[in-house]
Amino acid sequence: xxxxxxxxxxxxxxxxxxxxxxxxxxxxxxxxxxxxxxxxxxxxxxxxxxxxxxxxxxxxxxxxxxxxxxxxxxxxxxxxxxxxxxxxxxxxxxxxxxxxxxxxxxxxxxxxxxxxxxxxxxxxxxxxxxxxxxxxxxxxxxxxxxxxxxxxxxxxxxxxxxxxxxxxxxxxxxxxxxxxxxxxxxxxxxxxxxxxxxxxxxxxxxxxxxxxxxxxxxxxxxxxxxxxxxxxxxxxxxxxxxxxxxxxxxxxxxxxxxxxxx
Amino acid sequence: xxxxxxxxxxxxxxxxxxxxxxxxxxxxxxxxxxxxxxxxxxxxxxxxxxxxxxxxxxxxxxxxxxxxxxxxxxxxxxxxxxxxxxxxxxxxxxxxxxxxxxxxxxxxxxxxxxxxxxxxxxxxxxxxxxxxxxxxxxxxxxxxxxxxxxxxxxxxxxxxxxxxxxxxxxxxxxxxxxxxxxxxxxxxxxxxxxxxxxxxxxxxxxxxxxxxxxxxxxxxxxxxxxxxxxxxxxxxxxxxxxxxxxxxxxxxxxxxxxxxxx
Numbered sequence: 001x002x003x004x005x006x007x008x009x010x011x012x013x014x015x016x017x018x019x020x021x022x023x024x025x026x027x028x029x030x031x032x033x034x035x036x037x038x039x040x041x042x043x044x045x046x047x048x049x050x051x052x053x054x055x056x057x058x059x060x061x062x063x064x065x066x067x068x069x070x071x072x073x074x075x076x077x078x079x080x081x082x083x084x085x086x087x088x089x090x091x092x093x094x095x096x097x098x099x100x101x102x103x104x105x106x107x108x109x110x111x112x113x114x115x116x117x118x119x120x121x122x123x124x125x126x127x128x129x130x131x132x133x134x135x136x137x138x139x140x141x142x143x144x145x146x147x148x149x150x151x152x153x154x155x156x157x158x159x160x161x162x163x164x165x166x167x168x169x170x171x172x173x174x175x176x177x178x179x180x181x182x183x184x185x186x187x188x189x190x191x192x193x194x195x196x197x198x199x200x201x202x203x204x205x206x207x208x209x210x211x212x213x214x215x216x217x218x219x220x221x222x223x224x225x226x227x228x229x230x231x232x233x234x235x236x237x238x239x240x241x242x243x244x245x246x247x248x249x250x251x252x253x254x255x256x257x258x259x260x261x262x
Numbered sequence: 263x264x265x266x267x268x269x270x271x272x273x274x275x276x277x278x279x280x281x282x283x284x285x286x287x288x289x290x291x292x293x294x295x296x297x298x299x300x301x302x303x304x305x306x307x308x309x310x311x312x313x314x315x316x317x318x319x320x321x322x323x324x325x326x327x328x329x330x331x332x333x334x335x336x337x338x339x340x341x342x343x344x345x346x347x348x349x350x351x352x353x354x355x356x357x358x359x360x361x362x363x364x365x366x367x368x369x370x371x372x373x374x375x376x377x378x379x380x381x382x383x384x385x386x387x388x389x390x391x392x393x394x395x396x397x398x399x400x401x402x403x404x405x406x407x408x409x410x411x412x413x414x415x416x417x418x419x420x421x422x423x424x425x426x427x428x429x430x431x432x433x434x435x436x437x438x439x440x441x442x443x444x445x446x447x448x449x450x451x452x453x454x455x456x457x458x459x460x461x462x463x464x465x466x467x468x469x470x471x472x473x474x475x476x477x478x479x480x481x482x483x484x485x486x487x488x489x490x491x492x493x494x495x496x497x498x499x500x501x502x503x504x505x506x507x508x509x510x511x512x513x514x515x516x517x518x519x520x521x522x523x524x
Contacts, residue, residue: 016370105279116385
């Protein structure tokens with residue numbers, strides 16, 4: 001082997017960054033970004049308060065990054081990118097420079113999103129094509145119901161906490177154990193059937209009696225009425241996923257500084 | 263539906279954080295961490311320069327975080343965690359407080375690591391058990407050779423860049439197109455067979471002639487000698503993956519502040 005492999009030298013720390021109430025500055029990107037994001041912003045302005053501000057002007061210096069939590073540069077001018085990255089480093093602001101991996105505090109990877117389920121695939125710079133292939137392989141292994149199942153488990157967990165509140169202790173442990181057992185014994189498709197009525201029933205007949213019913217038994221004596229409400233609740237899941245990076249699905253304020261004059 | 267689902271309100275920004283030459287402070291963790299990490303540090307001290315410093319003392323205040331790039335708290339005392347998080351927020355240092363999601367700038371998720379391939383699965387706080395189930399499902403879909411394949415593609419890519427250097431332009435585009443075609447037409451198992459001799463051959467017979475041979479043709483006239491070197495090269499891949507978060511697989515310096523006296 002001509003060089004040490006990455007498995008011997010280390011990798012990245014994969015994290016889920018919370019952009020809620022944060023400010024992100026994107027310097028450059030020019031035509032591509034303005035074409036992609038400005039029309040998107042316009043089309044959503046009736047339903048979503050805009051979290052994008054587009055400035056078609058030159059990057060003026062350190063004052064620009066003062067209130068930022070994250071900076072991305074997408075410039076053709078590598079020297080300008082380097083300067084901005086150095087400003088960010090001094091100010092302790094996480095920075096990514098497109099196409100200049102050495103300057104980056106963080107990288108992006110191939111991403112899969114299905115409601116609350118998010119998956120990132122990183123090859124640590126060993127080829128974006130391979131990340132895309134891995135993404136395809138993983139997507140093929142998922143049924144497409146996982147996001148909905150995780151969403152319903154989240155609601156079940158929240159309602160269980162409401163019913164039996166408190167942090168830690170024997171009750172906390174019992175809650176955790178019971179939730180694990182539900183997730184371990186129920187299949188993804190069973191979990192997606194947990195509409196609000198079924199969740200109440202599961203807490204009444206399962207949690208309160210300290211047992212986890214099998215989904216077969218649980219759903220076979222589930223009333224016809226709740227089956228109807230179940231079907232209706234599925235309509236809600238058809239609401240298209242609107243949240244994107246730019247549209248504030250991540251609740252961040254994005255500021256674009258135009259490319260042309262940079 | 264009783265509450266808006268996450269798919270409508272946004273998620274996280276998944277990123278691959280680069281810890282190289284960074285400082286990470288972990289406050290607390292006490293017995294668990296000292297048991298797990300101190301012996302690990304001892305056992306590796308002969309081969310790896312230590313990147314862990316353990317202080318068995320009280321967290322003294324803002325000066326502690328001054329040179330940190332990332333802070334994690336693992337304290338039973340939620341108020342103390344909150345104080346430390348506020349210090350970090352003021353100083354613009356990314357912080358994670360164990361068990362207090364509201365205070366976190368970032369979360370962790372279930373992780374899969376296979377050499378240069380890293381996968382993170384996040385359920386956005388909707389249950390760690392579901393993340394573990396997704397991890398199992400994804401692991402079952404992978405053959406276990408992906409990491410090695412990605413590693414070999416990384417070497418191929420690096421040698422191609424050495425042979426035909428330069429950033430961007432028509433040559434850059436030709437390189438990218440040729441690499442994509444190799445990844446698209448060769449299977450994972452074919453890619454793992456790319457030892458150093460095979461890589462040179464592929465560049466000579468493929469890149470130089472502006473073609474991508476099929477792996478069947480390519481390996482059928484591959485000499486017996488290089489098959490032997492191929493087998494030997496596999497021994498290198500058996501070297502166990504030693505790098506972990508604590509051992510500097512991520513090249514960060516970790517500073518632990520003991521739990522007991524905090």
